[in-house]
Amino acid sequence: KQEVTQIPAALSVPEGENLVLNCSFTDSAIYNLQWFRQDPGKGLTSLLLIQSSQREQTSGRLNASLDKSSGRSTLYIAASQPGDSATYLCAEPTKAAGNKLTFGGGTRVLVKP
């Protein structure tokens, strides 16, 4: 069974510190991995989609890396700000019909001013 794990479940850092969020997956034959942000009571916002052929993807202060051999993806957020406080989720699509995503449990981030 395909599984996606995010550890830690919660993280608190002072403003300005770099954030490192981890995502582990069991299916090394993935074809992409997606990172999302969720603010309390809101839907999920797509941050980055990294294809299996890529080792990393960047958008502004965000950088996501992908290591299929170790089954890991890491989301880096540089120079964190209080506005980065949210829950971050990673997800991997299945190869079954519908390309359904399997989600990790998320990491709840608090950036303290």
Next chain:
Amino acid sequence: SQTIHQWPATLVQPVGSPLSLECTVEGTSNPNLYWYRQAAGRGLQLLFYSVGIGQISSEVPQNLSASRPQDRQFILSSKKLLLSDSGFYLCAWRGNGDGELFFGEGSRLTVL
């Protein structure tokens, strides 16, 4: 550009009442559509997905049903709500293939 709309945003329903949540996507055609539920303190659970009009796949046995009467419309329903149906319901879409998944703003359902 593509957008996804989901409503109502919030609703409070008594046990045993019916439910209808609606989701529509604009700016794309023949999307894959999904309904997820996020219960308090729990992760995202896929409820239904659809790869085309009238094609619905159910992921878990439950008190809910889904329908896709039009290409860009996805409806989540129940004939009689249970307390356990409370949660945050999210509609999502993606194009064919393995592209990005995009979510609506969600509908918070409280069953009393």
